[in-house]
Amino acid sequence: MAGKKNFCEIHQSKPRIDGVEKVSGKAVYAGDMYMENMLYAGVLRSPYSSAKVVSIKADKARQIEGVEAVVTCNDIKKTKSWAGYMYLTNHIRYEGDCVAMVAAKSKMLVDEALEAIEVEYEELPGVYTIDDALIEGAPLVHEEYKNNIFTDSYYPIRKGDVEKGFAEADVILEREYRTQYIEHSYIEPEAALAFQDPNSGLMTVYASAQNPFFTRRYIADILGIPLNKVRLVQAILGGSFGGKEEGVGLVSARAAYLSWITKKPVKLVFSREDSFLESSKRHPFRLRYKIGAKKNGKIVAFEGEQVDNCGAYNNQTQFMNSRASIHSSGPYEIEHIKTDTYGVFTNNIHSGAMRGYSSPSLIFGQEQLIEELAETLGIDEVEIRRINCLKDGSLTTTGVPVHHVILQQIMDETVEETDYVSKHAKYQKQTDTFKRKGIGMAICYRGCGLGAESPDASGCMMIANEDGSISITSGLAENGQGLKTAYAQIAAEALGVHYEDVQFPQIDSFAIADSGMTVASRGTVMGAQSVRKTGEKLKKIMIQNTIDLKCLPLDGTKYSYDTIKPEDIELKGAKFYLKEDPKISVPFSQVTGTAIWAGKQMAAYEWFMPQQLDQDHHTGQGNAFPTFSYGCVIAEIEVDMKTGYVDVQKVTSSHDVGTAINPALIKGQIYGGILMGQGYGVMEDVAPSNGRVKKRNFDSYIIPTSMDAPEMKVNIYESDDPAGTFGAKSVGEPSTEAVGAAIANAVYNATGRRIRENPCDLETVLLGKKLG
Numbered sequence: 001m002a003g004k005k006n007f008c009e010i011h012q013s014k015p016r017i018d019g020v021e022k023v024s025g026k027a028v029y030a031g032d033m034y035m036e037n038m039l040y041a042g043v044l045r046s047p048y049s050s051a052k053v054v055s056i057k058a059d060k061a062r063q064i065e066g067v068e069a070v071v072t073c074n075d076i077k078k079t080k081s082w083a084g085y086m087y088l089t090n091h092i093r094y095e096g097d098c099v100a101m102v103a104a105k106s107k108m109l110v111d112e113a114l115e116a117i118e119v120e121y122e123e124l125p126g127v128y129t130i131d132d133a134l135i136e137g138a139p140l141v142h143e144e145y146k147n148n149i150f151t152d153s154y155y156p157i158r159k160g161d162v163e164k165g166f167a168e169a170d171v172i173l174e175r176e177y178r179t180q181y182i183e184h185s186y187i188e189p190e191a192a193l194a195f196q197d198p199n200s201g202l203m204t205v206y207a208s209a210q211n212p213f214f215t216r217r218y219i220a221d222i223l224g225i226p227l228n229k230v231r232l233v234q235a236i237l238g239g240s241f242g243g244k245e246e247g248v249g250l251v252s253a254r255a256a257y258l259s260w261i262t263k264k265p266v267k268l269v270f271s272r273e274d275s276f277l278e279s280s281k282r283h284p285f286r287l288r289y290k291i292g293a294k295k296n297g298k299i300v301a302f303e304g305e306q307v308d309n310c311g312a313y314n315n316q317t318q319f320m321n322s323r324a325s326i327h328s329s330g331p332y333e334i335e336h337i338k339t340d341t342y343g344v345f346t347n348n349i350h351s352g353a354m355r356g357y358s359s360p361s362l363i364f365g366q367e368q369l370i371e372e373l374a375e376t377l378g379i380d381e382v383e384i385r386r387i388n389c390l391k392d393g394s395l396t397t398t399g400v401p402v403h404h405v406i407l408q409q410i411m412d413e414t415v416e417e418t419d420y421v422s423k424h425a426k427y428q429k430q431t432d433t434f435k436r437k438g439i440g441m442a443i444c445y446r447g448c449g450l451g452a453e454s455p456d457a458s459g460c461m462m463i464a465n466e467d468g469s470i471s472i473t474s475g476l477a478e479n480g481q482g483l484k485t486a487y488a489q490i491a492a493e494a495l496g497v498h499y500e501d502v503q504f505p506q507i508d509s510f511a512i513a514d515s516g517m518t519v520a521s522r523g524t525v526m527g528a529q530s531v532r533k534t535g536e537k538l539k540k541i542m543i544q545n546t547i548d549l550k551c552l553p554l555d556g557t558k559y560s561y562d563t564i565k566p567e568d569i570e571l572k573g574a575k576f577y578l579k580e581d582p583k584i585s586v587p588f589s590q591v592t593g594t595a596i597w598a599g600k601q602m603a604a605y606e607w608f609m610p611q612q613l614d615q616d617h618h619t620g621q622g623n624a625f626p627t628f629s630y631g632c633v634i635a636e637i638e639v640d641m642k643t644g645y646v647d648v649q650k651v652t653s654s655h656d657v658g659t660a661i662n663p664a665l666i667k668g669q670i671y672g673g674i675l676m677g678q679g680y681g682v683m684e685d686v687a688p689s690n691g692r693v694k695k696r697n698f699d700s701y702i703i704p705t706s707m708d709a710p711e712m713k714v715n716i717y718e719s720d721d722p723a724g725t726f727g728a729k730s731v732g733e734p735s736t737e738a739v740g741a742a743i744a745n746a747v748y749n750a751t752g753r754r755i756r757e758n759p760c761d762l763e764t765v766l767l768g769k770k771l772g
Contacts, residue, residue: 005659005718008572009492009499010726013664017484017504018236030191030208030235031269038193039068041258041268042110044100044117045277046092049347049691050126050139053090053099053119061102061116068262069103070113076257082221085250085313085350087257092121093141094312094347095691096277103258103266126347128691130286130307133344141312141345150310153318154342155325157620159399165301165336169292173373176288177365178757181281181309181686182679183695184354185703188238189275190248194219194255195265202231203260207252209234210244210479212507213514218249219256230256234507240479241676242353243279245517246315250278273696280315280352281686283308283343287365297379297387302329304339306362308351315352317343322453323520324358326398326624330366331407331445333394339620347691353519355673359446359737360680364758367442367741372754381424381745382415385443390630399621404721406656407630411443414632414654414715423636427749433641438750441634442741447625448723448730449526452615456522456626458515460530462491462538463603466596468574468589470495470502472534475515476527477507481732482665483523489661490528490725494535495542496571497588513607521730524661526626528725530608538604542591543569545600546576551591552584559584627723629730631655633677635742636710639750644766646682646747648708651739654715658729663716670714670735677739679704682760 005011021027058070073079073088080086088098102113127133127141133148141148166172192207203223209215209232216232223230232252237244251268259266270278285308292301306324310317321341328339343351374384390396392405415421423439430436450456463471472491478484488502515527543566546552550561552569559578570579577585595602615622636650651674660666683702686695695701721727740758747753747760755764763771 007493007726010489010661011659013662014485014489014499016482017488018478027236029188029238030193030206031188033193033206033267035193035195035265038265038267039103039105039258039262040107040110041101041103041255041266042114043098043254043274044114046095046097046099046121048092048121048123049095050124051092051121052124054122055120056099057118058100061113064109064113064116066105066109067102067113068105068264069258070100071258072100078222078224081218081250081253083246085246087222087250087253094349095693096349101254101258103262126691128346128348128688130309130344133346141347145345148345150314150317150343150345153321154340155321155617155620157325157328157337157339157397159397159621160336162301162303162336162338166292168300170295171376172290172292173369173376174290175369175372176286176756177368178287179285179361179364180758181284181349181351181688182684183276183281183686183701184241184243184279186239186241186243189270189272190244190251190279191269192248192252192255193265193267194252194259196259196263197231202229203256204231204233205252205256206233206235207248208237208244209248209252210237210240210477211517212477212509213475214245214517215249215252216509218253222253222257223260230509232509234477236506237479241355242519245353245519247279272698276696277349277693280350282354283317283320283351283358283361285361287362289365289369291369291373293373293377295377297377297384299332299334299388301336302334304328306339306341308343309348310343310345311348311350312345313350315350317351319453320353320358323447324362325620326447327359327362329397330363330370331390331443331630332388333390337397348688349686349693355676356733356737357520359444359733360677360740363442363444363738363741364744367738368744368754368756371745382421385411389443390445398615398624400623402628404627404719405630406717406719407443407445410630410654410656410717411632414634414652415441418634418652420634424749430750436639436641436750438637438639438746439634440742440745440747440749441632442738442745443632444734444738445628445630446730446734446737448627448629449522449625450520451625452613454516456526457607457609458527458530459513459605459607460534461512461603461605462534464538464542464592466593468501468587468592470497472502472504472531473512474527474531475507475512476523477518479518481523481669482662485665486524486661487528487531490531491535493726494532495539497574501574521732521734524728525724525730526610530606532725533606533608534604537606539571540566541601541604543571543576545595546586546591548600549591549594549598551586551594552576552578553586554584557584627721627729629656629658629734631734631738633738633742635739635746637743637746637750639747639765641751644762646743646760646765648678648682648710648743650711650713652713652715653735654717655731655734656717656719656729657731658719658721658724659727660716660718661726661728666716666731667714669732671712673735674712674739675704675709677736678708678710678743680759681740681743685759685761
């Protein structure tokens with residue numbers, strides 16, 4: 001359902017730049033790398049979730065032949081990272097905390113040395129749930145945070161007068177919803193190879209880093225050296241979804257430290273069990289909502305408390321909660337809103353960034369709440385969404401009008417396409433005691449880019465080579481989402497050359513400036529603005545070069561270089577031509593081949609800084625994002641009434657992408673998002689028990705496989721919103737955020753049982769509660 005837009009290199013499904021290497025197995029990941037005299041590394045983790053190290057003895061480990069370094073928490077000066085996580089620690093706050101690390105000539109020797117280290121612990125009381133952490137007098141995870149509340153993560157929303165709104169309401173509903181920890185489940189575990197370059201002296205690290213510049217900061221931090229003494233090269237990434245934003249910094253720092261003291265290359269690759277224990281998880285939420293509406297279905301007041309479980313350390317909770325507060329009342333226009341969003345520390349595995357960044361949890365509650373309200377009012381669940389959903393000119397939760405809103409169109413057309421209304425009515429009347437079908441829906445909206453969370457700036461370097469090929473470098477990273485391909489298309493479009501002539505290598509911290517984190521689905525919508533700007537700048541430079549070097553064949557024509565101006569020349573399809581007479585042209589490569597010998601500039605650098613967003617953090621009111629994307633998901637399921645098994649049979653996913661830079665990449669993102677949302681909705685749950693992570697591999701932690709994949713129908717909508725790069729909007733995270741909620745509503749349609757604690761697994765569907 002893409003609209004009609006006039007582009008040459010974008011808005012079409014070009015093949016991925018990195019596709020052949022990945023599908024053929026030729027791609028080299030950090031864990032595949034090897035160097036002469038390389039050592040292998042490993043870490044020793046605490047078996048307890050809350051404890052102190054009484055003593056640690058490593059003499060036996062050091063005496064093992066082939067073991068070249070054993071570093072305990074008592075041997076290293078810098079135990080705490082710049083971000084608060086511990087490189088090594090004698091104060092255990094969760095089961096994944098490390099007390100020692102080892103470097104040896106083989107993996108077997110590493111394991112032997114780790115087993116030889118003797119540690120005596122004093123186990124301490126801990127807190128594990130949001131409720132327990134907030135009890136007065138509960139053990140503190142961090143002494144500086146009283147009542148275990150992470151105060152830096154607190155964000156209020158105060159819009160209108162919520163008491164007045166509830167006084168005007170005919171119906172008031174109060175509900176509580178809870179969501180779970182889930183694992184990112186990327187194929188490649190965390191890995192880093194560190195060595196000191198013998199020529200430059202730079203500590204050089206190849207790492208599976210989602211945010212290479214963040215990772216560089218950890219390395220400089222542990223070694224106590226300036227950033228310009230560290231070179232970080234991003235290795236090809238085998239998936240991340242947010243999980244390799246922070247954690248790979250710890251991996252890289254430990255490898256670099258061991259390399260620093262041994263003077264040899266050191267490679268640290270996590271086992272799957274290591275990854276499960278140290279990688280961050282999706283934040284579990286406790287959502288308490290109160291909603292008031294008129295009899296006609298118009299929502300007049302909304303109050304909410306959104307509390308997330310940080311785990312033992314802060315992993316971007318403050319940024320995530322900023323977004324959670326902005327989206328706290330869902331994609332609806334409500335006059336009076338009061339919400340409070342904050343995190344609490346517990347002695348669990350720490351939570352962190354994960355695809356959706358709070359939205360899957362919030363939407364799970366919000367989109368069930370809207371249906372519970374509709375049922376109470378006796379109004380159709382589609383109609384109540386029509387009455388309240390955001391439209392052009394509506395005021396968001398933060399009190400700012402939105403424009404270019406096509407949410408109702410997306411919803412209405414998706415409802416019609418799936419025959420939602422008749423199926424929903426039919427399934428409500430089922431009496432079958434064995435299997436029942438259900439259909440459920442959820443709508444969503446998402447602020448594009450970082451917004452008011454953090455400056456959404458980026459830089460790009462673009463070079464035209466003498467043969468006409470183009471090299472680009474950006475500070476934002478390819479993490480498997482197709483960023484290289486999208487950027488190459490955008491560069492080609494902006495400059496006026498062919499996509500096939502553009503090359504974009506992995507990030508090297510010595511080749512480009514830090515452009516912030518590759519997160520928040522910002523890569524294309526905002527991050528690529530610098531690519532567009534640089535391409536447009538280089539285009540002007542090359543047109544001027546064409547004039548200066550008299551490259552166009554004007555002899556024998558009515559045109560003269562004395563009168564031709566840059567605005568008279570176009571560069572498109574890798575060819576310069578006169579706009580007035582396109583037959584007078586010259587290939588791009590001919591101009592570059594001439595310009596290189598004339599000493600002409602053939603490179604450009606541009607920095608993009610978006611509009612200033614002014615949000616009042618005391619009330620949450622103000623401009624929070626440059627624009628929003630919108631979506632609707634409808635899930636069709638079958639429930640086994642004997643076992644509680646939910647079979648997700650079909651998902652229809654419709655999304656406003658602004659401009660479809662590469663439709664094939666977009667569909668790929670949405671297909672993956674659906675499957676990830678399915679896992680979140682029906683099966684995935686890390687479920688730590690008193691801080692212990694019992695599910696440490698995919699034999700016990702169940703994720704959807706190809707056998708579970710439902711039929712998937714993707715609808716791409718476009719809008720004329722100028723905020724993003726060539727009008728593009730976010731899609732990576734929107735594609736997964738509403739799937740779990742749609743499944744939960746489908747389960748209710750099938751069974752009449754409302755699942756208010758995710759996931760909709762065998763226990764909650766069959767028994768209505770968790771066991772154990």
